[in-house]
Amino acid sequence: MSAVAEEEARVSTEPILRVRGIVRDFGGVMAVAGADFDLNEGAITGLIGPNGAGKSTLVNIIAGAIRPRSGSITFRGADVTAQPPHLIAHRGIVRTFQMSSEFGKLTVLENLLVAVPGQEGESFWGAMRGRRFWEKEEAALVSQARVLLERFSMTAKEEEYAGNLSGGQRRLVEIMRGLMAKPKLLLLDEPLAGVNPSLAQEILGYLGALRDEGLTMLMVEHDLNAVERICDPVIVMAQGKVLAQGTFAQLRKQQEVLDAYFIG
Amino acid sequence: MSTAMQFYVSTLLVYTGVWLLGAWGLNLQFGTAGLLSFAFIVFQAVGAYTAAVLALGPQTDNGGFQHYIGGYDLPFPLPLLGAIVVGAAFAIPIGLVALRRLRSDYQAVALLVISIIATNVATNEPRLFNGATGIALVPKPLASWLGVDLITYQWIYVGLVVVVCLLAYFVVHRITHSPLGRAMRAMRDNEYAAASLAKNVIVLRILAFMIGGALGAASGAILVLFIGTWAPSSWFYPETFVFLAAIIIGGTNNSLGIFVGVLLVPIGFAESTRFLPSIGHPGLIDALQWIAIGFLFLIFLWFRPQGILPERKHRYSSEGKLLTVMQLVSRRLPIRSKVKGQAT
Numbered sequence: 117m118s119a120v121a122e123e124e125a126r127v128s129t130e131p132i133l134r135v136r137g138i139v140r141d142f143g144g145v146m147a148v149a150g151a152d153f154d155l156n157e158g159a160i161t162g163l164i165g166p167n168g169a170g171k172s173t174l175v176n177i178i179a180g181a182i183r184p185r186s187g188s189i190t191f192r193g194a195d196v197t198a199q200p201p202h203l204i205a206h207r208g209i210v211r212t213f214q215m216s217s218e219f220g221k222l223t224v225l226e227n228l229l230v231a232v233p234g235q236e237g238e239s240f241w242g243a244m245r246g247r248r249f250w251e252k253e254e255a256a257l258v259s260q261a262r263v264l265l266e267r268f269s270m271t272a273k274e275e276e277y278a279g280n281l282s283g284g285q286r287r288l289v290e291i292m293r294g295l296m297a298k299p300k301l302l303l304l305d306e307p308l309a310g311v312n313p314s315l316a317q318e319i320l321g322y323l324g325a326l327r328d329e330g331l332t333m334l335m336v337e338h339d340l341n342a343v344e345r346i347c348d349p350v351i352v353m354a355q356g357k358v359l360a361q362g363t364f365a366q367l368r369k370q371q372e373v374l375d376a377y378f379i380g
Numbered sequence: 381m382s383t384a385m386q387f388y389v390s391t392l393l394v395y396t397g398v399w400l401l402g403a404w405g406l407n408l409q410f411g412t413a414g415l416l417s418f419a420f421i422v423f424q425a426v427g428a429y430t431a432a433v434l435a436l437g438p439q440t441d442n443g444g445f446q447h448y449i450g451g452y453d454l455p456f457p458l459p460l461l462g463a464i465v466v467g468a469a470f471a472i473p474i475g476l477v478a479l480r481r482l483r484s485d486y487q488a489v490a491l492l493v494i495s496i497i498a499t500n501v502a503t504n505e506p507r508l509f510n511g512a513t514g515i516a517l518v519p520k521p522l523a524s525w526l527g528v529d530l531i532t533y534q535w536i537y538v539g540l541v542v543v544v545c546l547l548a549y550f551v552v553h554r555i556t557h558s559p560l561g562r563a564m565r566a567m568r569d570n571e572y573a574a575a576s577l578a579k580n581v582i583v584l585r586i587l588a589f590m591i592g593g594a595l596g597a598a599s600g601a602i603l604v605l606f607i608g609t610w611a612p613s614s615w616f617y618p619e620t621f622v623f624l625a626a627i628i629i630g631g632t633n634n635s636l637g638i639f640v641g642v643l644l645v646p647i648g649f650a651e652s653t654r655f656l657p658s659i660g661h662p663g664l665i666d667a668l669q670w671i672a673i674g675f676l677f678l679i680f681l682w683f684r685p686q687g688i689l690p691e692r693k694h695r696y697s698s699e700g701k702l703l704t705v706m707q708l709v710s711r712r713l714p715i716r717s718k719v720k721g722q723a724t
Contacts, residue, residue, distance in 0.1 A: 179576055181572065181575075181576070200575070200580075201572075201575040201576050202575050202576075202577075202578050202579055202580045202581070203578075205575075205576055205577055205578035206578045210576065210577065211576050213572070213573065213576075217570050217572065217573040218569075218570070218573075219565070219566045219569035219570055219573065219574075220569050220570075221565065221568075221569055221691070222562070222565060222566060222569060222694075223693060223694060223695070225696060226562055226565075226566075226694055227566075229559070229562065230559075230562050230563055230566045230574075230577065230579075231577045233577065233578035233579075234578070235559040236559070237558040237559035237560060238558075238559045238560050238563050239560065240555075240560065240587060240591075242558070242559075242560065243554050243555050243558035243559070243560040243561070244551070244554055244555075246554060247557070247558070247702065250558065250559060251701060251702075254559065254700065254701070254702065255699060255700035255701060256700070257700075258696050258700030258701075259700050262700075275693065275695055277693070279569075293577070297577055297578065
């Protein structure tokens with residue numbers, strides 16, 4: 117077997133992300149106390165738990181925004197523990213944020229264009245060489261972005277400043293922006309927060325379609341109906357630790373999960 | 381035009397160029413990259429000092445009455461080019477200290493502190509910068525080679541300033557209308573989201589700081605080579621706020637707007653108060669000038685924060701090409717679109 121084939125075989129059998137023993141505290145308050153889990157490729161894994169369970173901290177640690185005190189994160193076989201966010205993103209882990217994080221004074225189209233890493237015109241000398249140098253690549257990216265805008269029914273908003281959009285539309289911009297970066301793993305931190313029910317259903321439809329196309333996602337969400345609808349498996353966190361994982365139906369039957377989350 | 385008027389107008393044009401270069405530089409740091417660069421005036425001072433010591437001969441010249449580093453007697457344009465290089469290089473240590481690990485509000489405080497430290501060191505260290513007295517007798521570029529009268533030289537210098545401004549505009553425009561400028565604006569709007577999209581925000585910040593610093597240094601060099609003197613008192617931190625006022629009032633991230641802001645704030649205010657009759661104690665007019673600029677600044681922040689000419693939207697054609705200013709203007713003209721509509 118060739119080295120490339122061996123590597124492909126290894127990647128296809130191993131989990132895409134492996135989290136081991138992650139610990140992080142803030143001024144003595146333990147936010148994540150030794151979290152362990154794996155993410156399988158091509159699935160939407162739900163990450164649920166009561167407020168303060170450490171879900172968003174864990175997403176921030178995976179994305180490189182917060183450094184863990186100890187533990188390791190392996191992505192597609194490579195150790196990415198405590199790497200800075202831009203290097204993590206270069207590897208293909210892209211995220212959305214709990215609070216809307218659109219680039220408010222950029223148009224919707226620009227929000228999508230800026231998401232593509234390593235563009236020709238993004239270096240100083242690339243910019244100095246002028247638009248003839250980067251315009252061809254730019255036109256191709258605009259065309260890709262317009263396909264996404266159409267898919268998410270946002271074509272009419274192309275030239276709108278992202279800061280002028282509704283909360284739900286901003287969520288869509290964040291998801292489209294993440295997709296422009298062609299991620300291998302998309303981290304979604306409460307993508308339905310502040311979104312009206314009908315748009316939330318639309319977003320769930322889009323996420324389900326993306327999963328069917330093979331995109332791997334980790335979704336932190338409080339809306340259990342949404343989690344039940346599209347997440348499989350589901351990881352439950354409480355007090356900084358992974359309490360249980362499995363299908364939503366399995367978790368409903370576990371008393372410790374019911375105690376920690378479903379009941380209170 | 382009388383000789384006195386020619387002297388006045390040409391001097392005013394040189395000062396306009398100096399302010400414009402600096403304002404474009406600060407705008408790249410503040411308007412494009414979102415860095416509240418309260419140390420900006422230090423770049424102008426560093427550029428001015430570098431140009432002065434590159435143009436001056438050794439300290440022993442003129443009886444050795446002043447102290448400075450170097451004294452290389454270099455011909456023009458080397459002092460200007462040297463100033464630009466040093467201005468850009470100076471941005472690296474400042475950027476690493478102030479921009480690498482601090483949050484944006486603390487960055488602003490750190491830069492303000494750096495500005496205060498710099499002017500205090502320059503004022504109190506006579507062996508390096510000749511103390512509060514500063515440096516004098518900086519030779520005028522190409523003056524002896526040209527061998528022309530004062531007024532002709534003034535106009536030649538205006539031409540030089542125009543050329544430098546056009547080159548600066550070229551650089552600023554290429555950056556702000558490129559994917560690099562877009563990445564900087566994204567960082568300005570949300571640095572965490574930009575980092576999560578593979579943008580190295582530290583590199584982007586330092587790059588914006590270097591280019592802005594180079595423009596600030598060019599502005600200082602043009603000024604010191606024109607007036608022939610350099611003194612720390614000209615580069616105190618409040619001067620940064622005049623640049624900032626010109627940008628906010630003219631229009632952040634709009635090169636033409638910033639030009640309007642420069643004409644209104646540093647040039648307009650300084651020149652309009654020049655013709656006022658002297659009132660009150662000495663220095664009262666200057667103080668009133670600062671108060672007026674301050675009020676104007678606040679009025680714009682409250683009622684028109686986008687400035688007189690706001691930042692332009694970046695729009696794309698159906699072929700995916702970034703529209704130029706002329707294309708945007710023609711797209712807005714109703715007659716043009718009507719004709720186009722009829723044709724189709």
